Amino acid sequence: MTQVYNFSAGPAMLPTEVLRRAEQELCNWHGLGTSVMEISHRSKEFMQVAAEAEQDLRDLLKVPDNYKVLFCHGGARAQFAAVPLNLLGNSQSADYMDGGYWAHCAVKEALKYCTPVVCDITTRNADGEQAIKPMREWTLTDDSAFLHFCPNETIDGIAIDEQPDFGDKVVVADFSSTILSRPLDVSRYGLIYAGAQKNIGPAGITVVIVREDLLGKARKELPSILDYKVLAENDSMFNTPPTFAWYLSGMVFKWLKEQGGLTEMQKRNQAKAELLYSAVDGSDFYSNSVAKTNRSWMNVPFQLADPKLDPLFLEEAKAAGLHALKGHRVVGGMRASIYNAMPIEGVKALTDFMAGFERRHG
Ligand code: PMP
Numbered sequence: 001m002t003q004v005y006n007f008s009a010g011p012a013m014l015p016t017e018v019l020r021r022a023e024q025e026l027c028n029w030h031g032l033g034t035s036v037m038e039i040s041h042r043s044k045e046f047m048q049v050a051a052e053a054e055q056d057l058r059d060l061l062k063v064p065d066n067y068k069v070l071f072c073h074g075g076a077r078a079q080f081a082a083v084p085l086n087l088l089g090n091s092q093s094a095d096y097m098d099g100g101y102w103a104h105c106a107v108k109e110a111l112k113y114c115t116p117v118v119c120d121i122t123t124r125n126a127d128g129e130q131a132i133k134p135m136r137e138w139t140l141t142d143d144s145a146f147l148h149f150c151p152n153e154t155i156d157g158i159a160i161d162e163q164p165d166f167g168d169k170v171v172v173a174d175f176s177s178t179i180l181s182r183p184l185d186v187s188r189y190g191l192i193y194a195g196a197q198k199n200i201g202p203a204g205i206t207v208v209i210v211r212e213d214l215l216g217k218a219r220k221e222l223p224s225i226l227d228y229k230v231l232a233e234n235d236s237m238f239n240t241p242p243t244f245a246w247y248l249s250g251m252v253f254k255w256l257k258e259q260g261g262l263t264e265m266q267k268r269n270q271a272k273a274e275l276l277y278s279a280v281d282g283s284d285f286y287s288n289s290v291a292k293t294n295r296s297w298m299n300v301p302f303q304l305a306d307p308k309l310d311p312l313f314l315e316e317a318k319a320a321g322l323h324a325l326k327g328h329r330v331v332g333g334m335r336a337s338i339y340n341a342m343p344i345e346g347v348k349a350l351t352d353f354m355a356g357f358e359r360r361h362g
Pocket of ligand 1: 010074075076077078102150152153154155174175176177195196
């Protein structure tokens with residue numbers, strides 16, 4: 001069978017070693033004669049899986065002790081509602097930085113619960129490329145409960161690598177498509193959330209990392225299942241958690257540690273991104289319209305000079321084992337998502353294919 005590289009934006013590729021191990025122990029987990037999916041979340045065996053996953057994630061991200069790590073349901077979109085409902089307190093407003101599709105979706109949800117004060121942080125550089133304004137130009141309001149932004153726009157392929165430093169303002173960030181791709185200074189944030197299905201594990205679980213002093217301010221009508229304080233008090237087991245996703249995410253955390261942790265991931269991810277962007281930049285056949293300073297290492301959108309060739313590109317790529325390269329429906333073109341699990345060989349296979357396609361059809 002041709003080696004397949006899956007460039008899906010999410011659910012995305014998982015490390016092969018993790019899948020193999022899960023396969024081996026699927027029907028007889030830890031000698032119990034049953035799968036991990038079929039045991040109680042409150043059994044001592046599963047509690048250990050859960051605790052180890054949390055500890056490994058804490059180790060990888062160096063999460064300070066005054067932060068809770070929660071494993072939640074509902075994907076990142078549930079957090080679009082949970083964040084304002086938990087953090088507004090007596091305030092009626094929050095500052096939302098709008099830098100792309102997902103930041104915008106967070107605003108739309110927040111509108112149901114408060115007055116989001118939206119700051120458009122998109123701009124164009126001198127070459128007309130899409131860029132993000134530096135943080136010193138982001139406008140904040142005095143009485144807002146928090147500032148929300150999305151450091152990696154999965155669809156637009158735009159990243160904000162600048163580190164937030166907004167004094168006492170609580171910073172909340174949607175790290176869904178970039179968490180664990182490089183080291184992160186958690187202490188700069190009041191709250192970080194990320195849906196699992198890109199760099200963590202399978203869909204169905206969402207990680208929330210929240211500073212303890214922000215707990216306990218929830219609106220009383222907030223469903224308990226979204227209340228961070230309730231989740232923290234119950235070790236994320238207020239109701240039945242998505243146990244299989246939690247277990248598999250835990251295996252991904254162990255894999256990341258074995259690979260050398262986030263400093264190693266940073267090196268690998270940078271090398272992969274450089275390889276792909278230089279293939280795009282080195283040809284008139286392909287293009288990417290994002291300024292170099294804001295290019296995502298995780299999601300690389302690119303366009304063919306002649307969009308009529310898009311279906312053929314996708315067809316030939318698929319035949320070559322390069323899957324899920326179709327860009328998101330709102331932007332079209334191509335998109336290669338190259339999260340932690342994508343090896344450099346996959347990116348090399350893609351750039352070789354791109355060069356060959358250009359020779360044949362350029
Ligand atoms: N935020 C970002 C940055 C995303 O990439 C996505 C999903 N692609 C979401 C939020 C929504 O995530 P979910 O489908 O898990 O709710």
